Amino acid sequence: MIVKSGSATLVDVARAAGVSLKTASRVLNDSPELRPETAARVREAMVRLGYQPNELARGLKAKRSAVIAMIVPNLADPFTASAFQAVQDVARKHKYAVILGSSGGDVEIEKSELQVMVRRQIDGVILVAADSKKSDVKSLMEKHVPLVVFDEPVLGEEVDSITVTNRKAAREATDHLLAHGYLRILIVGARPFLFTCTERAAGYRSAMRRAGADPIELLVEHESDLTLEALSAFVSGPNGVEAIFSLNWVCTMRVLRWLKALNKKIPQDVALISFDDFELADLIPMELTVVRQPSRELGHQAATALFERIEDASHHPPRKIVLSTELILRRSCGCKPQPQE
Amino acid sequence: MIVKSGSATLVDVARAAGVSLKTASRVLNDSPELRPETAARVREAMVRLGYQPNELARGLKAKRSAVIAMIVPNLADPFTASAFQAVQDVARKHKYAVILGSSGGDVEIEKSELQVMVRRQIDGVILVAADSKKSDVKSLMEKHVPLVVFDEPVLGEEVDSITVTNRKAAREATDHLLAHGYLRILIVGARPFLFTCTERAAGYRSAMRRAGADPIELLVEHESDLTLEALSAFVSGPNGVEAIFSLNWVCTMRVLRWLKALNKKIPQDVALISFDDFELADLIPMELTVVRQPSRELGHQAATALFERIEDASHHPPRKIVLSTELILRRSCGCKPQPQE
DNA sequence: ATGAAAGCGCTAACAT
C-alpha cells in the first residue's frame, strides 16, 4: 500500500472506503442520514489511515477558525493568569482553542495584535485594554468580530463588558482604613489613563472627602516609576502617611519591596490594603488585607458572553456585567493583633 | 459603490485596482518584480476596501498556520507564566501566534490537546509534559510536527529538549543545608513520576548519603495530598526535621501555609529552601533561599529551538539543551541573621 | 442514502 507523502485527506479516506468524498464528509460531521455499515466502513478507513481532519480547510469554508484570542497587558499578574484559566476552561468545552497575546500595555502593539487576529479569522476576542481611551478596536468592529472587554473597558464602544465595582470597592477599602483611625492615607497607583485606576482613585477620594481627610496620591505614569524615592517621600518623616491603599498587584509588589527597604513594619508603621488577592497574600506574616476580585468568575463570564455572541446570530444589545468584589480583612490593615514573636 | 456582505477578498482588490489576482497576490507578498505604480494602485485599493488577508486560506495552501502551541500542566505556576512570556516574545518576532493549552497534569487531556493541535495544523509545539513516561506525543511525531519538550522531558523520544541541571541543583541545595549543620532534612515533592521530581530527589539523596545523613522524604502523588497532617508528622515533636527542601513552587506554597499553621518560624524552627524563585520570595520577612531556574532563558531557548526546526527543512539531530540553575542565598536557609524586631 | 461539482481565499506553476 502506498502511503502518500503528507498525511491522509478526506479524499484518501473516501477512496480507501470506496465511497464518495461527500459520504466521508458526512461521517466526519456525523450526519444522521447514513447507512450504519457505510459509516462504519469509512470510520475504519479513517483509523487505518490515521486520518486527522484539517481544521484550516474546514475553517476556510465555514469562515470560522474555532479559535478565540485573549489579549492582556501583563501575563505575569496573577489576576490575569487566573482569569485566563477560566476562559480556557470555557473554551475547551466549546472545542475552541485560545491564543494568548500580550500587549505589554502598549496601545500600538495591542492594535497590531488585534489586527493580526482579524487576519487569522479569530472567532472572538476577550480584551483587557491597555488604555480605555486609546485602545483601538475598530479593526474588530469593522469585520464584526465578537468582542468582550474585560476588567478594563474600552470607552465609547458598544460591546459586552465584564468589570467589577471598582469605585465602590475602593471606597469601602478606604472607609475601612479610615475606621481604623488613619487619616493620612496614601493611594499608590499607576497608569492613570486606565479606567480601573481612575475609578479606584475616585472611590478613594470620595471616601476621603466624606471623612474630611485630604487625599494623598502617588499616581505614576507606569509601575516602573514607582521608585524607592517616590514612595519614601510620602512614607518617611514625621508626617509620613499612616496607611497605603495600593491599586493593583504590581503596585503592591513594589510597595512591599520599598517598605521593606525603608524598614517600615506593616501595619505598625504603615497599614496596607491591596487591590487584588494572590497566592501568598495570607501567608506572609503581615497577612495582607485585600480587595479580592472574583478573577475566575470574571473570566468565566467573559468567555460565556463571548460564546453567546459567537453562537447567537441575533445581535442582542451589549451586556454590561459588573461583578462585586470582596474586602478580605486580614492583618495588614491593622485589624487583628500581630502574631506574637 | 457596492460593498460586499463579507469582507473584501484579494479578488475584490484585484478587480478594484484593475489588475489580475496574481498581481494583487504579488503585492501582498511584496514580490520585487512589479512596477511601482501598479503596486501603489493595488495598495491603494487594499486600503480603500479595508482588505485584510485571510491567514486561513494562506495557511491551507502553504500547509502552515503560523501558530505554535505551548501545552503546560499548570498555568498558575509563576515559572510557567514567565517561560510563556519568553516564548511569546520569540513567536511575535517570527510573526507567529501562540495557543496556550493546559493539561491540568492529566495525561489523557494532554493527549487530546496534542491531537487537536495536529488538526489545527499547528506548526510546532512546546510541551511541558504531564508525565515523562506516559505523555504521548505519537500523534505529533506521526505528522512530523516539530516538538520541543520543556522542563519536563518525554522519555524515549528523540526530540529537542530544554531542561535544567535538576540533580546537581538539588545536590547543591542539600549540601548547603548540610553545611549549616542540619542533618534531619526533609524533601517535600509531588508527582514522583515526573522526571524533575525524580532527578531532584536523586540529587538530594546523593548529597545526604555522602554526608552520612538519612534521607527523609515526603513525596506525594499530587500536591493536593500535601496536607497539614502529612507535613506535621515530619515537623512536629522532638525529632521534627531541622530543614525542608521543597521541590517546586506549589509545594513551597503549601509548606509555607502549614508551617504557618503549625506556628513554626523560618529558619529558627525549620530552615527552608525552595526550588523555583518567584516575585515575593525575597520580600517576605523570611526571605526564601531558592534554586532559581532561568525561566525566561528557558522559554527563549525552547522557542528558538522550535523555530529552527520549523524553518530548517534539514532534520538536524535533536538538541539537548541543559541550562544551569542558581542557588540564591537569602535568609530562610539560616544564612544571614534575621531582621531584628 | 449517496454522489458530482462548485468554491471558500489564497499561492504557485506556467505561460505571455
Next chain:
DNA sequence: ATGTTAGCGCTTTCAT
C-alpha cells in the same frame, strides 16, 4: 512585468 489556471482540504447545494 503581468495574467491564466490549477489546486490546498473541506463543505455544500443540487442531483440521483
